[in-house]
Amino acid sequence: MPNKLAVTGAKAVAIAMKQINPDVVAAYPITPQTPIVQYYADFVADGLVDTVMVPVESEHSAMSAVVGSAAAGARTMTATAANGLALMTEIVYIAASYRLPVVMPIVNRALSGPINIHCDHSDAMLVRDSGWLQLFCEDHQEAYDMTLIATKISEKDDVLLPTMVNLDGFITSHGVDIFEPLDDGIVKDFVGKWEPKYPLLNIEKPVTLGSLDLFDYYYEHHMQQEAAMKKAYELLPEVFEEFEKISGRKYDFLDLYKMEDAEYVMVVLNSTASTAKYVVDELRDKGIKAGLLKPWVFTPFPKKEIKEALNGKKAVVVLDRAMSFGKEAPLYSLVKSALYDAEQKPKMGSYIYGLGGRDVTTHQLHDAFEDAINDKLELNEQKYLGLRD
């Protein structure tokens, strides 16, 4: 691999998948995810990987085939977006409850209706309670790196939970940017071999998977999923550390930008963090102590880390690229709840932005910061950035 490649985010993810070379990839096309599976199909057609690819007839069948394949004992991946994820949702929950370590890049896109093919996070928020780990990526490098990290954390013995790797539709998936891939051999060693404990294909020891789980066990099985989620929270730092050793790139639950002495903090997911970092720099040039907090890990939600990072700050603005109709926006409500027992609670404001791919400008982010700086935040009022009158 060359040291640096200038490609689309979709291709960066496809390259990570190629280096992992999973046993099975089952997929159905949907904009803006399609290029990931197209690149992957090319790799298969050209013999660069020996993955068995199953080009199914719907996302529902993609996730169903993924469950069959992962249960059989194969390292299995798929990718989707928006309505594709919505169609999968029934089986997304089942994959997590069967403890199948599947990795699925999600190219974030607005959910219908009305139909819209552009970026927001309503798809990821739809499945936030499905039992999958959810990682979020600012750019191509992170999308590539997190695909590798996802494979590692999902397959940890005590975790065995599937992981979604979120990247912004078009902005990251279709935009060209430079990233540094690792050598094939290094990736191969990092992800290692997948050795399932109770595969369906073990004829000598037949397993029954997907039993009817009535009132006498269902509850306990859900508690086991919760325990696995806690274990993922415990083990993620180890995986990040291992990844740093092979790449020099340091990840954590939270990406903290100029947060040390920050007084006014913006919290935002994915690619908008790049714009926010630029705005933070502009404010810093004016002598305003601005900072940015970007969660890399959304599920399990790093409540403790967020409290530590935001305790004592003057004001925090949380930007959500999804709405939770009739309730507080998803990221805002979680950050707010993380600060419930903080000793020095900051003032807080909730901002919706960029729905359905609406352009996000530095001016908008400045507006949110201005409210924070001028003490104009309303704890229980949702505001809208870039909304036309």
Add this chain to the structure above:
Amino acid sequence: MPLNIKQLVDYVDKNDWPFTQGHRLCPGCNAPMVAKWATLTAKALGYEPVVGAATGCLEVSTTIYPFTAWNVPYIHNAFENVAATITGAEAAYRSLVNRGKVDNKKVKFIAFAGDGGTYDIGLQALSGAIERGHDFVYVLYDNEGYMNTGNQRSGSTPTGADSTTEPVGKAKAGKLQFKKSIVDIIAGHEGVYAATASTSEPMDFMKKMEKALEFEGPAFIAVLAPCVRFWRIPESSGPEMTKLAVETKYWPLWEYFMGEYKVTKKPRNFKPVSDYVTKLGRFNKLLKRDDSAEVIEEMQKYVNAKWDRLLALEEISKDKPLRTKI
């Protein structure tokens, strides 16, 4: 090599049944016969069956955690996706064998589903799986309704049968539509082995199961398998009723192989379809209506035409396969 009785006896003498007793299906239910015969045929022929099941009576009654009636690998995913699930497992098997991670052990993938999960909600996944040419056998136990939710109509429910979502009432004679001809739909995929079978003809079913297992591609068998509760028939009479279904042309036994049709049982004399309808309690309400004779007459015309059509298809397709590969 056709499977014979001796092989079956030898197998059950020396081995555990792949599908065992202890499940909680209703007394007289025909679904366990289907599951038992299908898996037994596979085992007796030296295959290793890996089973998938759609949500339905067979699934809920055989795997109540922490118990299982399955002595072979088994997976249930959801209602509409057993075909996709089992093809995922089949793809995994191919991949893992290629990569030397799993031994090539004559593993065969068998999916079981009822009519709701096949004719209706599961049709898309099944069609996709067949079109992609996966190597699996799909066994439909057709009891003509959503039975474990309490006898609702499905795409397989026959005209005039009483069901809770299209009951026979004063204004309407229950379901007015005919049932879907599912095997014709499957045959429309062309590169497939498809057949009908009945619980009254176990040897015919096992012979077809053998062909389905040998076929390196998608295979489908629809087995008429009564739900004694909602068909309102005596517990011991399931096979007797399906025998009548065959003898009245209601459920002809035939098969399709890559374009060629074959009728596998041609009774010398047929009984009128009313012989079948009047035996099943689920038609009682219909029979009390003034228009019952007309409904039965329609049914008779339909089954006659269907039979003639099958014979014609057999004739014109003989030695003329549509395809030589999937």
